Amino acid sequence: MEAKIISGTKLREDILSEITKKSVKLKEEFGRVPGLVTILIGNNPASISYVSLKIKTAEKVGFKEVQENLNEDVSETELLDLIERYNEDDTIDGILIQLPLPKHINEEKVINAIDPDKDVDGFHPVNVGRLVIGKNVVFPPCTPAGIIEMIKRSEIETSGAEVVIVGRSNIVGKPIANMMLQKNKGANSTVTIVHTGTKDLKSHCLRADILIVAAGVPGLVKPEWVKPGACVIDVGVNRVGEKISKKTGKKISVLKGDVDFDEIKKIAGWITPVPGGVGPMTIAMLMENTLNSMIAKVGKEIV
Numbered sequence: 001m002e003a004k005i006i007s008g009t010k011l012r013e014d015i016l017s018e019i020t021k022k023s024v025k026l027k028e029e030f031g032r033v034p035g036l037v038t039i040l041i042g043n044n045p046a047s048i049s050y051v052s053l054k055i056k057t058a059e060k061v062g063f064k065e066v067q068e069n070l071n072e073d074v075s076e077t078e079l080l081d082l083i084e085r086y087n088e089d090d091t092i093d094g095i096l097i098q099l100p101l102p103k104h105i106n107e108e109k110v111i112n113a114i115d116p117d118k119d120v121d122g123f124h125p126v127n128v129g130r131l132v133i134g135k136n137v138v139f140p141p142c143t144p145a146g147i148i149e150m151i152k153r154s155e156i157e158t159s160g161a162e163v164v165i166v167g168r169s170n171i172v173g174k175p176i177a178n179m180m181l182q183k184n185k186g187a188n189s190t191v192t193i194v195h196t197g198t199k200d201l202k203s204h205c206l207r208a209d210i211l212i213v214a215a216g217v218p219g220l221v222k223p224e225w226v227k228p229g230a231c232v233i234d235v236g237v238n239r240v241g242e243k244i245s246k247k248t249g250k251k252i253s254v255l256k257g258d259v260d261f262d263e264i265k266k267i268a269g270w271i272t273p274v275p276g277g278v279g280p281m282t283i284a285m286l287m288e289n290t291l292n293s294m295i296a297k298v299g300k301e302i303v
Contacts, residue, residue: 119139
């Protein structure tokens with residue numbers, strides 16, 4: 001029996017529908033909707049694509065969306081001044097700076113300049129600290145939050161489960177490890193972090209009831225590394241070539257995850273595809289963080 005496919009595309013639509021309904025209720029009760037500003041610097045095609053999708057999604061759920069497009073040569077001072085302006089704007093609940101930044105701008109300084117209570121990416125040191133402590137967590141990093149949501153909504157048992165995370169990045173590996181450790185629904189797990197420098201990766205992966213792979217190495221995890229019935233979450237999105245789209249006739253990237261999907265789906269109990277798995281969840285959780293930012297400000301839970 002093949003694994004159940006956890007579709008991030010489907011779950012995203014469910015989550016965005018829930019967010020839209022809450023946004024309407026906020027408008028009815030408080031006279032405004034959540035506000036998100038996205039700041040894009042330069043003309044990096046990938047960054048433009050990501051920001052465009054974020055804008056489109058924010059508008060879809062009924063948020064106020066403000067887009068700031070800055071030239072590549074914008075000064076660090078100008079950028080910091082712009083951030084401060086939105087820190088002081090009561091109609092803006094979330095500030096998102098599209099990374100990477102130009103080399104002449106200090107990324108750490110920019111992240112630290114964002115009001116921690118508007119840091120919807122969850123990158124500010126204050127929010128990282130809240131995540132580790134497990135208290136007052138309004139802004140979990142979006143990709144790890146999406147993973148947790150996929151596991152919870154698939155009704156996969158996490159309490160006491162062996163969770164192995166392949167990858168130690170600040171964006172996925174480290175935060176998801178901290179989140180899975182907390183005494184929360186969809187967590188309370190025993191967590192091991194491994195990486196490309198770990199000896200005998202296979203033996204660690206084989207222990208996993210839930211295997212989360214975010215190493216950025218195409219096809220790293222082989223079927224013989226996976227425990228039968230395990231949940232396999234593939235975070236990897238690796239461009240391994242190009243093909244012609246049947247819909248548009250244009251060249252598109254061929255994407256491959258960090259696990260051997262076709263073989264592992266014959267062994268695992270649940271598995272996420274690439275594309276259509278974790279990726280669609282990330283922007284959905286960005287919207288969730290923006291919504292929760294306004295809810296925290298008004299001090300009233302919206303159901």
